[in-house]
Amino acid sequence: MWRRLAAPLGTIAAVGAAFAYVGTVDPNEPGHYPTCPLLRFTGIYCPGCGGLRSAHAFVHGDLGTAFGANALAVVGYGVFFALWVLWTVRAVRGVPGATWRIAVRPFWWWVTGAVVLVFSVLRNLPLGSAIAP
DSSP states (O other), X not given: OHHHHHHHHHHHHXXXXXXXXXXXXXXXXXXXXXXXXXXXXXXXXXXTTTHHHHHHHHHTTOHHHHHHHHHHHHHHHHHHHHHHHHHHHHHHHTOTTTTTOOOOOHHHHHHHHXXXXXXXXXXXXXXXXXXXX
8 A cells, every 4th residue: 555655645745845945935035036037027927926925825824815926826726635635545545547647637627728828817907906916
């Protein structure tokens, strides 16, 4: 069983380490992280802009600030965790292929792409200033 759990446990350890680092090294302080190239050169917010500030606030339990910095990222944290739990449960039960992939229908990839696109466009319009970082 430990062999089946190696990949899910390794993944959550790596993600946990990344969140711990971002929680320790404040992205609100200048000079710790590089700036977004799209924002720097065009002034346009990409879908990831504010993601580090969102992760920092999330680690510190400030969900309001996390949503304000990047709402899509916070939703992504929840989706990641739900999929990780599914992956881990399937690995514990010994479902064949559970340690390598969870099948997602193409329809859901299209929906995800559309949501990211709409989020990206809206946060750069005056009416979407509430979801801009």
